Amino acid sequence: MSSSPLSRASTWLRRLAEAAMAVGLAGMVLAVFVNVVLRYVFDTGIVFYEELSRLLFVWLVCIGTIVASAENKHLGFDMLTARLKGTPRAVCTWLSRLGIAYVMVLVVQGSWRQVEAGMESFSTVIGYPLALAAAATLVLALGVLLVLIVQTLQGSRPPHHDDEGLVE
DSSP, rough: OOHHHHHHHHHHHHHHHHHHHHHHHHHHHHHEEEEHHHHHHSSSSOOHHHHHHHHHHHHHHHHHHHHHHEEEEEEEEOOOOOOOOHHHHHHHHHHHHHHHHHHHHHHHHHHHHHHHTSOOBOOSOOOBTTTHHHHHOOOOOOOOHHHHHHHHHOOOOOOBBBBOBBBB
């Protein structure tokens, strides 16, 4: 049984995002661990690693947000929608997706302006363009929009929770 091209692309992108998160987390752990050892054993540290771990953390959070959105594991308030069925639930789902799309479009616009402004500014220690940090939220917003489009095309609905909070 072959899966659709959309499903294969989605799986490939999710694996790529998870791999990027793993590399980012490993880099953060290494940078922080080395700095802790240097600080406590040699009473020194590498400032480069502090800046690097901050940058990796921003990217880790943004990529993780996309993955969580794709897996419907993001924070959500469903006290009302969990009790709805049929057309009212579908209407609420559509309104919710429209609201999310609107906010993500605003984030794309603001992030793009930050990327443009950051091209001329550089970090203090490493010297990377600050646009690199601002690009994380741009990627986040575009990724969440893409997930939203895929979920809408596939007709997937948010998971329904029973009264104990368990997913049905």
